[in-house]
Amino acid sequence: MSIFDQFVPVPRLVARVVGDRTGSARPGPGRVFGPGLRQVEVLVGETTISEPVDPTTHGGPALCRRVAMDGLRALRKPRHETLTAGRANVETFVADDVFGASRLLILDELLAETLLIERPSHGMLVVVPNRHLVAVHILESVRSIPAALGLLGELAVIEYRIAEPVSPWVYFRAPDGRLSLLASPSARPSLDPRFNAVLRDLTSAED
Numbered sequence: 688m689s690i691f692d693q694f695v696p697v698p699r700l701v702a703r704v705v706g707d708r709t710g711s712a713r714p715g716p717g718r719v720f721g722p723g724l725r726q727v728e729v730l731v732g733e734t735t736i737s738e739p740v741d742p743t744t745h746g747g748p749a750l751c752r753r754v755a756m757d758g759l760r761a762l763r764k765p766r767h768e769t770l771t772a773g774r775a776n777v778e779t780f781v782a783d784d785v786f787g788a789s790r791l792l793i794l795d796e797l798l799a800e801t802l803l804i805e806r807p808s809h810g811m812l813v814v815v816p817n818r819h820l821v822a823v824h825i826l827e828s829v830r831s832i833p834a835a836l837g838l839l840g841e842l843a844v845i846e847y848r849i850a851e852p853v854s855p856w857v858y859f860r861a862p863d864g865r866l867s868l869l870a871s872p873s874a875r876p877s878l879d880p881r882f883n884a885v886l887r888d889l890t891s892a893e894d
Contacts, residue, residue: 698730698737700745701758704789704815706853716741721866723854724815726792728755736785759789760796767801770822773834777842778802779822787819788853794821795864806862809885813858813866814839816846823860829889836869859885 707715707725716739717727727739728751742751765782780790780797790797791813798804809826812835822842824835839857847855858866859882867879878886 698732698735699758699761700728700740700751700755701731701762701786702752702755702789702792703727703729703739703759703786704791704853721858722868723856724791724866726752728752731758756792759786760793762786764800765790765797765821770838772838773831774828775824775831775835775838777822777824777835777838779820779842782819785818785851788815788817788821790821791815794823794860798823798825808862809889810859810861810881812836812839812869813860814843814846814856815853815858816843816855817849817853818851820846826885826889829886829893832886 703726705717705725705727707719707723715725717725719725728742728745729739730737740751742748745751745754762782762784765780765787768779768781770777770779778798778801780801781787782790794813795806798807804825807825807827811826812824812832814820814822820842822839824831824839826832836857843855843857847853856868859869859879860866861881865881867881869882870878
């Protein structure tokens, strides 16, 4: 950082998660990385946040995204609190800034720093209802899932109505970071195959 930044703050690129309501991976800025979720890059000043930037004016998509992810990591860490419901623990991360949900992009790093857990082998359940909050349940026991879903679903519905909404859904986040809905929203709902496989693995491990 330049010594002059303390006198004339320079806007920084920061990665941000916003709700995607286009229904397509093509329209709109940034990239769709999960159902109803879009990653964009914005410029953050001392008191301002820009609209999504054009990556071509910041070195191209790859460089712009990399710099913006570093900008996200540089923000102050969100507050962590563990909520319990029955047998389930739900880890909540609340940010005073508007990039709370955006910590979903660096969730593995956040869990490693906070809980000393790296890439849970069975994945996790995740909600990002508004711009300040990301909450997760690490999948370790099939017996804890009903209570976790109840608490996460309640958080998603209630917190979606607060601040700037992002998504009202509960997601399954696979160990490789891919996000999916727990069930297909089609006329005949079907369980997500990867989530179904996790349920089978957990069930067989506890038999």
